[in-house]
Amino acid sequence: MFHSEIKIVLASGSPRRKDFLTGLGIDYCVIPAVADEVQPLTDEQPAAYAMRAAHAKAGEVMQLMPQSDGTCLVIGADTIVVLDNEIMGKPKDNAEAMAMLQRLGGRGHSVYTGCCCLFRDESGHICKETFFEESRVWMYPFPDKALAAYIQTGEPMDKAGAYAIQGLGSFLIEKVEGSWTNIVGLPLGRLVQAMLRSKAIRPKEEPGE
Numbered sequence: 001m002f003h004s005e006i007k008i009v010l011a012s013g014s015p016r017r018k019d020f021l022t023g024l025g026i027d028y029c030v031i032p033a034v035a036d037e038v039q040p041l042t043d044e045q046p047a048a049y050a051m052r053a054a055h056a057k058a059g060e061v062m063q064l065m066p067q068s069d070g071t072c073l074v075i076g077a078d079t080i081v082v083l084d085n086e087i088m089g090k091p092k093d094n095a096e097a098m099a100m101l102q103r104l105g106g107r108g109h110s111v112y113t114g115c116c117c118l119f120r121d122e123s124g125h126i127c128k129e130t131f132f133e134e135s136r137v138w139m140y141p142f143p144d145k146a147l148a149a150y151i152q153t154g155e156p157m158d159k160a161g162a163y164a165i166q167g168l169g170s171f172l173i174e175k176v177e178g179s180w181t182n183i184v185g186l187p188l189g190r191l192v193q194a195m196l197r198s199k200a201i202r203p204k205e206e207p208g209e
Contacts, residue, residue: 001025002192002201007072011061016166017077017186024192026201031064033057033076046082047132050114053078055130058116062126072120073200079113079185081161088161097151097162098144101172104161106141110134111161111183115191119198129194133187135178137165142172 004027010017013032021028038056040049058076065072081088083103091097116130155169156162163169165176166184181188195201 001204002195003204004028004201006200007069008195008200009061009065009072009074011057011074011076012185014077014185016184020181020184020186020188024188025204026195031061033060035060037078040087046080046085046087046110046112047114047134049087050078050080050112051116051130051132052114053080054114054116055128058118062118062120065120067124071122073195073198074118074120075191076116076118077113077186079111079160079183081109081111083107083109083161090158090160091156091162094148094151094157097156098147100162101139101142101147101150101156102144104139104163105147105172106139108136108138109161111137113182113185113187115187115194117191117194117198119200127198129198131187131190131194133179133182133190135176135180135182137176137183138174139163139172140174 001024008028010021010028010030011033013030038053054076058074062074088100091100112132112134114132119127153168155164155167163172165173179187
């Protein structure tokens with residue numbers, strides 16, 4: 001669908017984020033950011049935090065890119081779950097996962113993904129485009145035994161809010177408002193627009209191009 005015009009780097013090892021780019025036919029490489037994730041500042045709004053975290057990841061990886069690579073685009077993303085303006089991170093253990101799912105059950109919450117595109121031109125100048133998208137998710141209420149069974153699968157342990165909408169956790173979801181790809185971890189429509197603006201990609205004009 002799209003042809004990559006320059007070197008594109010995804011600063012994330014997320015399989016789902018990789019799947020989205022691969023599905024669009026975009027050529028890219030993966031260099032995951034490895035530094036500890038930045039923490040929210042006092043009174044920092046969720047959208048601002050998600051974008052700052054995404055910028056930190058993209059910035060870390062951009063520093064690893066040698067000037068000899070020339071023009072390149074580094075993509076960083078960070079997804080957070082927010083309930084009553086409280087940012088819910090990844091659970092530390094099964095008990096915390098249970099507490100998160102109990103709070104989310106029967107209610108609506110927001111999922112924000114911040115995205116940062118760092119574009120370096122041939123002269124070495126770096127331009128930044130940072131944005132976010134918000135989606136709303138409503139969960140069914142479930143008894144603790146059902147939640148415990150889900151937690152025992154291990155899926156919630158590395159997921160913000162202790163669930164994966166694209167995985168086994170889909171049974172928890174009553175309805176969604178907004179971008180589904182955003183909830184999974186990448187606001188794909190906004191990202192493709194940004195990549196087209198920077199001329200990092202272009203639509204393929206002929207089959208097999």
